[in-house]
Amino acid sequence: MFFDFVSENNRRTIEEQSENRAFWDAAWGCRGLPVQWVGMEDWRVSNFLIDIGHPGHVHLFRHLAAELRRRGHTLLYSVRDIPVAKRLMECFGMTPYLDLGAKRDSRAGKALAVLRQDAALLRFVVANRIECGISSGISLGHVSQLTGMTALMFDDDDDAAEPLVVRYGHPASRAVFTPDCIVRGTRRAVYYHSTHELAYLHPDLFRPDAGVAAAAGLAPGERYFIMRFVAMKGHHDVGEQGLAKEQKLALLRLLCRHGRVIITGERELDAEFEPYRLPVPPEQMHSLMAGCSLFVGDSQTMTSEAAVLGVPALKCNSFAGRLSVPNMLEERFRLCHAYTPSRFGDMLSEAGRLLSMPAVELRGEWQRRREAMLRELVNPVPWLADYIEENYGFHT
Secondary structure: OHHHHOOHHHHHHHHHOOOOHHHHHHHHOOOOOOOEEOOHHHOOOOOEEEEEOOHHHHHHHHHHHHHHHHOOOOEEEEEOOOHHHHHHHHHOOOOOEEEOOOOOOOHHHHHHHHHHHHHHHHHHHHHHOOOEEEEOOOHHHHHHHHHOOEEEEEOOOOHHHOHHHHHHOHHHOOEEEEEOOOOOOOOOEEEEOOOOOHHHHOOOOOOOOOHHHHHOOOOOOOOEEEEEEOOOOOHHHOOOOOOOHHHHHHHHHHHHOOOEEEEEEOOOOOOOOHHHEOOOOHHHHHHHHHOOOEEEEOOHHHHHHHHHOOOOEEEEOOOOOOOHHHHHHHHOOOOEEEEOHHHHHHHHHHHHHHHHOOHHHHHHHHHHHHHHHHHHOOOHHHHHHHHHHHHHOOOO
16 A cells, blocks of 8 residues: 555654645645645544545435444545535535535546545545545546555446546446446446435435425415426536526426426526526435426436425436436336437427326326335435445444
């Protein structure tokens, strides 16, 4: 392990100076690196690091982190400068964390950001003698090649949809935890009989807060719908399409005839959609989603979240039919439907059909489908914690 090559004196110096930005700039030649140390005064040498690259990762890992803490492990965290992700981490007790700076949209910007974040994570892993890193990104895999840290990746996209992750992330990871409806090319895949979304929305882990709808200004029994628009700026989104503005407006006009519409987006909303902006903080989103009558949008993750909550979900983007997890939720459990942009008319027709059904009947049917799914798919958190402890030597 890399740690073996760090003398005891040097290791002590690293630990003592881990709060000192100037020390790291000089020691690692990374002057100007946009990294912020948050709450470092309470940190100590530990064994687990969870790296967050998207708000959805906070949900994915928060119950696993809590379970590992319950078993006696100490957890440290790192995150990109994403305000929603940092708010969620603070809300769910995933602190203190290392702020790794902003993400970038361009390919060149993304590559440069990855290099800078890798350097920051490397020095942090050495300073804190991290033994196991957990993430849904590629950086911890890179760091593990220099430190001997066990890097565990969680990935629920198909190989064909993410060639860069397959090329640069999977080979560097000790294991790639994957829903078993996906077939991987790597022998490092560890399959589990569930989905990422059930790691935080399984009924063992999540109970909707009935007070959230009232806080959003909804009257008891009022029918409402959620729309979600994504930026399509991820590395895997190059060349892909989501909903066009006119398609969003057509959906909005249809939904407004049947109830209240709530819109959430990754970036700033266009002026036409601003009056419908999400009226609750992001940590309450799933409670609001659980009570809605229909979800529509171009988001992969939130479509699957609505589906596993038993909410009818319609998605329109060019990934339709190409991803195994949404395909399973659609074909095996009939909880969601996916359409390519060229089939938007079919999506609009299906939305109209669902809206024409009595609300109680529609909800009852989808809840029965959800119950069928829950009889088959498991809460993955206890299994994952057991597997990590038993197979990588992290028993407390």
